Amino acid sequence: MTCAGRSASSSCGVCSPSSGPLQTTRCRLPAADYALLKAKGPYKRPIFVPHEPDPKAIPTAHPPTWSKVRWAVKLPEFPVPERLAKALNVVDRQRSEAQIRAQFLPGDFNAETYSSFLSTLLHIEEYQQSVNLARYNLSSVPLHQERTGRYRLYIRGLTEGKPSLLVGDKLLVCKYAEQIWHEAIVHEVRFQEVILYINSTFKLRSSGDLIDVRFQLNRMPWRRRQQAVTLNVNQPRFLFPTAQDTSTLHRPTAADIDAFDFGDESLIDNQEQKTIVAAIANAPPASVPFVVFGPPGTGKTVTLVEAALQILWNDPTARLLMCAPTNDAADLLAFKMMDLGPSHLFRLNAIWRPIKSTLQVILKEFCLINGNRVYAIPEVEALKKFRVIVTTCVSAAVPYSLGISRGWFTHVFLDEAGQCSEPDSMIPLKLIAGPETNVVLAGDIKQLGPVIHSSIGRDLGLRSSYMERLSSRPIYDLETYRGITIMKLIKHFRSHPAIISYSNRRFYANELLPCGDPAITHSMLRSVVLDGLNPEFPIVFHGIAGRDEQEEGSPSYFNIAEASLVAQYCDELISDRKVPITAKDIGVISPYTAQCRKIRALLDRSSVRMEGLKVGTTEEFQGQERRVIILSTARSNPAHAIGDMHRRLGFVGDAQRFNVAITRARALLIVVGDPGVLTLDPVWKEFLAYVQSNGGWRGKGLHRNNLNSDDEDTAQDAVRQETKELIERIQSLNFGNANGWAVPNPDNLGPEPDEEAYDDRPMTMDD
Incomplete structure (x- = not known):
């Protein structure tokens, strides 16, 4: 079997050998790869069995x-x-x-x-x-x-x-x-x-x-x-703020900003970051939440930390609770504030959290660890001695449960707020914040939101974060309230300009200004991976016609041809003498856990050193970056892709997941996928047209008209509009009121989409 269904080790038949010196090897599926990755047995969809309550x-x-x-x-x-x-x-x-x-x-x-x-x-x-x-x-x-x-x-x-x-x-x-x-x-x-x-x-x-x-x-x-x-405390300024709640606020003036002595020198030339710090630090008590809209690579967390430090330096009575939805994000916050010292800063951990990461070891003196080398919770009076407590949203309930009164903390900061479900955000806001506590939210609602497993819960509103809901209210309109209740960071420090360009136009109103270090962002332009392509354009789309499969024990999908191709790219990158990099510089992303497993299996077998190369789902990479990112989209069956839209899985039909995936790379982005499936989605179609027009395409192609968004042919326009409407209806899951549409039931979907989704979503946000 090959990526085009031919015999093992033969060419897939979709790539021209003349399109690049490495082209002839990348479109082969070695027999050994197929033997290693083939399905263990056929997947059998489980029959619905009523859930039994737990026995005594x-x-x-x-x-x-x-x-x-x-x-x-x-x-x-x-x-x-x-x-x-x-x-x-x-x-x-x-x-x-x-x-x-x-x-x-x-x-x-x-x-x-x-x-x-x-x-x-x-x-x-x-x-x-x-x-x-x-x-x-x-x-x-x-x-x-x-x-x-x-x-x-x-x-x-x-x-x-x-x-x-x-x-x-x-x-x-x-x-x-x-x-x-x-x-x-x-x-x-x-x-x-x-x-x-x-x-x-x-x-x-x-x-x-x-x-x-x-x-x-x-x-x-x-x-x-x-x-x-x-809790019977619903402060309107938090839940449903109005213009009346902003009467005491103003946009920071030049004099307001100049009054601060910024501890982080990187902020000196960043007007947006300085405006955010001034707005947060000068806000009077009982203000509405301030929203920091931080697109990828714009220094959101750095800005948040600087604002927190300015509050502490300028107000000796200030006490801060700083939260994030995950332990990794909370650890990063604590790490960036370590200069406060262990007498002022405390990293509060859940008692069941294992100690295993390097950052946890670094932060040991800022935590309480008992004689059994297990995290512990301090007595209430000991906890109240710290000026800053950093924890996860769920563990933010601990101070309240210990007896610390609401309002003890003058400020609550919530980083990565776009990933928090509204109930998670309410733990620090309702249990901790008092009538005069100020709240700061930082995140990006254009990236992945909360991980929700129940399709019913998602439909009824749980998929939207508190930050997203708040940002939709009139007083968070950027044009009117910029610098007063909300501020958008626009200097982008992560990626090569070509890598961030499409997301910038599609999601961020083309306001992002590439400011990355060229020594990093332009470091892969001589890579062997770009041979035969535009050497000034560090994005590669490799078209391949594989087959998406399932196997016994898991509904998640994998694509052997794509996994093999991804492994070959990893080998070539690490073996590249023109641009030496290590495995730690590479990240591989796929939306399917089964595809991640197959890719890891191939990398574990590789003769090249792969230690430190991370393979994970999109959720695992949010907030992270790598010098090189390889995406495996895995889908090659249009009906399966439509099923993904139904369940909000995969890359097709989910703009937020797409946005996260393509903005992790600093210097080189490689996308492996089937263009015939990806172009079902208008966002992907536009992105692939961008790559093709800049000379970054190899492998299986499409007729240029299929990617030409300016095609004026009436029939093409009709098909495009019909596809767009179909996707919108599937995404809305509004099947009961489809105005006569016969929405297909792809992949023999039953009435319960959660049945097929559980294996590709994390169980919970870790605590």
Whole structure:
């Protein structure tokens, strides 16, 4: 098999050997690659089985390595209501959504209905994630006893986060063919095994006896979200601000800006960054949230940190809570503020978070770690001594639960706010911010938003971040309120001008100004990868006609021809003597976890050193950059691509995912895909026309008219308009009111799109 369905090791037939010296090798699929990556067995779509509630189980104590915490505020359980669970536990998704709209959601979304509305959406998403986790339940698997109460369980897929387990997570175990369930607590996570502690009433006849296993969702984050959204404190200036709330604000003047002594010298020539710092630092208490709109590579986090430092230097009474949706982003915030010293800065971690990254080791003196080398939570009086606390959005509930009153912190900063679901954003805003606390949001609503698993939850509004909803209100209009309530950063420091050019025009009103260091951004122009192409244009689109497949055990898609081609590009880049780079300089992105697995398998087999080369999904790369980025789009079946639009997976039909993917590269962007499928999407079609017109195309091509957006042929215009309308209708998922349209049911999609999506979305934002 080859990328065009020919015999192994033969040419794919879509590329001209004369189009470049490396062309003849890149379009072959070696037999060894096919043998390594071929499907293990056919994928069988699971039959819908009603989700069963968890059985009662004999409890087991938490890990003894955890330090005890004295909570001052009780955290309620907030179980998913039985009636709502019953409405969700059906195969007909449309009927379920209609019932929820009619029976569980208020008719309007306003300050009075805010809590009940978001609480219901949270229950819907929690229920779906429980269903997804249950897909990994095990039946009749061996459990090995190491000593009394301590057991070892092998879990296939653990290394890939399928399922994702942390110390302290609960499993339910039952001896095979019996009905007595016991809680098992994860005490250690190894490569493909977990060490479990189970109460003394659980006994095996012999090590290796068979058991059934049910994985349990960690409900602590869900309970904290519910605690926040249901708290009977809904400040209008946060939730639904109006022009009246801006009466005390003004755009910073030149004198306002000149009054600051900027600690970061890189801000001296950046008017937008200085304006943001002045606006945030000078804002009177009880202001509306200030929004920092930070497109890729514009120094958003640097600006946020400078604003925080200016507040601390100019106001000795200021106390800051700085949050981010993920631990990595929170670690980066803390790292950039380390000069404050461990007496002023504290990095608050969840007690179940493992210590494994380099940045975590660097930040050790800014954390509390007990004698068991496990994160711990300080006593409330100790925590109140710090001027700055950095944590994740979910762990921002800890100060409130310890008894720190709302309003203790004068400022709340939320970085990467575009990735936060609204309930996650409400944890620091509703539990921490008081009547005079000022809030700052920084992010980019043109990139990926929150990861939401429930298609019903997405349809009902959970897919939009708090920052996105706020930015749509009139007082955040950039033309009118620039510098008052919102500011857009426009100096772009990451990429070669050609790499950022298309996103700049499409998503950022062509306002971004490339300011990157040419020693980096132009460093790949002599690469062998550009041989035969425009040597001044560091974007390559390699057209290839592969086949997207699934295999036993996962609904995620992979494309062997593309994976093989990506691996060959990696080999060539690392072996390139003209432009020497290392594996750490390269990132490979695909929207499908199965494709990522296949690419890793090929790279692991390579004779070239690949240590440090990251392969991951788009979500894993948001906020990151590499000197070289290779994208594998994986899709070669138009019907499958339309299915992706339905589920908001992949690159086709999802402009935010597309934008993230093509803006990670600093000096070279390589895209591997099937142009016949990608051009179904108007955004991709326009991007491919941009690449072709600049001489960056190789491999399978399309007739120029297929990419010519100026084609005046009436028939072409009609087809283009019809395709656009079809995509819009699929994206809106408004199938019940399609005005006579017969929307296709690609890939034999059933009524529940979540069924096919769970394997390509992270389980949760980490905490």
